[in-house]
Amino acid sequence: GAVVSQHPSRVICKSGTSVKIECRSLDFQATTMFWYRQFPKQSLMLMATSNEGSKATYEQGVEKDKFLINHASLTLSTLTVTSAHPEDSSFYICSARGTGAFANTEAFFGQGTRLTVV
Amino acid sequence: GESVGLHLPTLSVQEGDNSIINCAYSNSASDYFIWYKQESGKGPQFIIDIRSNMDKRQGQRVTVLLNKTVKHLSLQIAATQPGDSAVYFCAEKHGYNKLIFGAGTRLAVHP
Numbered sequence: 356g357a358v359v360s361q362h363p364s365r366v367i368c369k370s371g372t373s374v375k376i377e378c379r380s381l382d383f384q385a386t387t388m389f390w391y392r393q394f395p396k397q398s399l400m401l402m403a404t405s406n407e408g409s410k411a412t413y414e415q416g417v418e419k420d421k422f423l424i425n426h427a428s429l430t431l432s433t434l435t436v437t438s439a440h441p442e443d444s445s446f447y448i449c450s451a452r453g454t455g456a457f458a459n460t461e462a463f464f465g466q467g468t469r470l471t472v473v
Numbered sequence: 474g475e476s477v478g479l480h481l482p483t484l485s486v487q488e489g490d491n492s493i494i495n496c497a498y499s500n501s502a503s504d505y506f507i508w509y510k511q512e513s514g515k516g517p518q519f520i521i522d523i524r525s526n527m528d529k530r531q532g533q534r535v536t537v538l539l540n541k542t543v544k545h546l547s548l549q550i551a552a553t554q555p556g557d558s559a560v561y562f563c564a565e566k567h568g569y570n571k572l573i574f575g576a577g578t579r580l581a582v583h584p
Binding site: 404 | 516522576
């Protein structure tokens with residue numbers, strides 16, 4: 356079946372530095388990718404929707420200059436957390452939607468990235 | 474605003490019993506519903522989905538029931554196993570809009 360892969364699975368960074376998280380669709384072309392954030396014992400909250408070749412659409416309250424999203428190819432989207440602070444520590448998850456048999460976005464989530472800012 | 478919520482934050486069951494996880498949704502226009510399983514430190518895993526033109530759908534050991542009259546969704550797991558222990562989320566969607574997740578229910582399966 357279709358696989359969405361995230362890298363890294365865990366990352367620890369110092370406060371003030373930037374961290375890049377990659378989301379790849381491994382066997383289909385992802386026209387749209389979604390980035391979620393999940394705090395401990397909470398649900399997933401959509402941060403932004405990324406369409407290949409265009410600017411991401413951010414949800415209300417999500418700072419686009421802090422969470423930079425790039426979707427330059429049909430198999431890769433990246434989320435960069437800039438000037439990270441401890442409050443940005445969270446579990447970041449992506450999902451991908453393609454076309455045809457892979458048009459069902461809801462089935463394909465990455466394994467998540469645990470970000471800890473110290 | 475619109476939301477999807479769950480009645481029970483934690484559900485404990487005995488191995489071999491059936492589990493029922495409930496979910497209430499508030500957007501009557503939602504036409505697509507999904508159940509996910511999330512194990513600790515992992516991304517959500519699709520379990521089963523249902524569209525609003527159906528009221529029941531069955532998978533392997535799982536059944537989803539949709540009651541549009543009372544805007545209620547449930548996930549039934551037959552013969553619950555220790556490997557079913559996880560957090561379960563319902564999610565709803567209206568057309569091409571974004572997916573909205575519920576709060577989640579932790580299922581604990583005891584031997």
